[in-house]
Amino acid sequence: MSTAVALKPTQRLTGFMPLIALAALVAALTIADPDFLTQRSLIAVARTAAPLIVLAAGATLVVLCGGIDLSIAALASLSTVFLALWLPDLGGLATPAVILVAATIGAVQGVAHVLLRIPSFIVTLGGMSILSAVALVVSGAGTVRVVDDSTVRWLDLYLAGYVPMSAAMAIIVVALIAVVLKVTPLRSWISATGYSESAARLAGTPVDLVKIGAFCVSGACAGLAAVMLVSRQFSGGPTMADNLLLPAVAAIVVGGTAITGGHGSVWRSLAGALVVTLLRVGLPIVGVPSAYEQILYGAIIVVAVALTLDRSKVSTVK
């Protein structure tokens, strides 16, 4: 039928919108300043983006389930403190230990959300506050210096001389999550839970486990992001990752994942995280005055969401 054929290209296009937005942004920045597209600035973008990509990828799972995880940044901050404190004693084991602890904290929030039937927004808002406070107490309200960073420094090295290890790691994490979702029933379970929890439950989907699992992965990702931050900054700090919360949420929605749940993917969040980082890093590089930077940043985020959200899949836009 003619209309069907006419509609298909646009539908296919929506899936690529995050990539198109990304390409458009790179093009715009290059036009604004032809020197932008240098190896140095690209490496800077990749290194800055890495922790954000990991944070956003984990939280995307929670959003796909129809919830939200506001505690990721606070959890990452706390994790940097833990890592910095444990590195002298645990050495190489400190990294897995921190990720494990962060995953557990995420899972605990998931359990609280599911068992006590409290909205995830509230649970993680409370969690954010608690975790921030714990980080302050544990760290003595100050930066914890890492004297011997030999076991985490690998993340700050470069693959083949150019590719930051942390960025490669971030992409591996995204790919891993994406592949696991693709080849197992998890994708169906998560989508069903996000689109319509009651329908999912009445089809025997382990809705509660799926949600707890999503929070657990989100926590683990926050832990990994913390490791990346420590490897770069040679220290842990109780507020080190706090300013990543809104960029992470922005990355998810700019990627086109529906905040109402069900529709989206971690690949979209990867593209979204790159857009957000490009704006952060790129606008100053091309010489936008800092006052206007925020205005542009806000405007571009809103426009990007307008472009990337696939409205045919999302019935109500809240």
Add this chain to the structure above:
Amino acid sequence: MSVPALEVRGLVKHYPGVKALDGVDLVVQQNEVLGLAGENGAGKSTLLKALVGLVAPDAGSIYVRGEPVRLRSVVDAANHGIGMVFQEQSLVPNLTAAENIVLGSEGPAVRRGVYRWEVMRRLAQEQLDKIGSPIDPLARTDSLSFADRQMVEIAKVLRIEERTQHPPVVILDEPTSVLESKEIDTLFAQIRRLREFATVIFVSHRLDEVLDVCDRVSVLRGGQSVGEVATAGAVPRELHRMMIGSTGSDDHYHENAAATVGSEQPRLSVRGLSGTTFQDISFDVAPGEIVSIVGVHGSGREDVCRALFGAEPTTAGEIRMDGKKIDLPSTRAACAAGIGYVPAERKLEGMVGAMSVAENMTLAKQQARCAGPFVAPKKQATLVDSWIRRLSIRTPGRDTAIQRLSGGNQQKVVLARWLVAGDIRLLLLDHPTRGLDIGARSEVYRLMRELAATGVATVLLADSLEEAIGMADRILVMNDGRVATEVACPNGAKPSPLDLVKEMV
């Protein structure tokens, strides 16, 4: 004859892959009740949406009292005197009836942004008086019965009268699907009263209702008008024949295909089951048996059904499957025990609208499409396609979003969900034919018979008493949370609806 209240000429509407309307013609005379009949997917909903400005037709024209109009929105349609009572009730439950009635067109009920309750009450009362409804305008909507809410909806729609000098056109889309029979009588009395000063378009899947309340019925099939019937003297079968384009089966409930009920151990055995809305429920269902639970709204039968699927907590009692005691702490446990559930609210609870036919079909029994822990795409394709063929599900493909299918085909996918793994032992069907047209109903009945023949036990909450009697081997009557009586219901010795009603109230 006076100029028609509403006239539609050659209306066409394409959707991707479907031609929903293919040149529909419709004439509605003033002050008549016109029935609109047609199977799911015949184009009724699209036509109605076009009439209230929710859908822009690709071609064709709409005339209101002879004037060609282009309806761009619900407000636009209201300005032309056309209003619709929607299939899914569209009232805000925590507002009063009066607030709902004036919502969106408050007029003098709001001054400087502030409600004037007395004016609003009076405005609402005027509307309610038009249909002679005794509802208190200041009652909270969620405290009203379904039927009363429907009256509020009609009253709300009648406010369009204020926008036009002419009699309004009121469209009722499936107004009876959630009503009990007494409530339906009240509604019909209202419709007859409406005819005094308005034109009514009435849509229902129940043909007897259409014939009962309408003056004339227009039949749609495949997006085209296929004919009209004056209702005086017409019989449902004649209408049905026009809808499906051939002679309907006499054996609507496929009674000849009724399975032999296994007499050995019961498949399901419930003893003393109690929950918040039901007490001391005991009954058995044998393999291949269809047991229907009937009862009025609030009898607790829906909750019993959900409790048997682990979706509602129980406080006492035991459930045995094939003699083995089972615990149902979750829906997942019920699935694992070979129990399947088809919820009454298909769109909200039965299916995940945005997901594909294949994903919906395999949602409950993931193992059926997996090899080990991994989804096997080829296995899934073969499995889903074979069920699409077996149940003749009409869909562009297995990857089509299920919300694009018609109601009957959606329901078949939801049913197939429980069959794909071949391990189903007990099916709990909560109004499986709600909102389905007669052809789709018949197919669901046939499927139920086929499953019973393979030894699946069925608990059915039927859409009507006729359906319960037609399908069931045995009927449990529930009243106020308890089993009032049990009535055998074998072929050839079916009880009459009256026998059952006596026990229900």
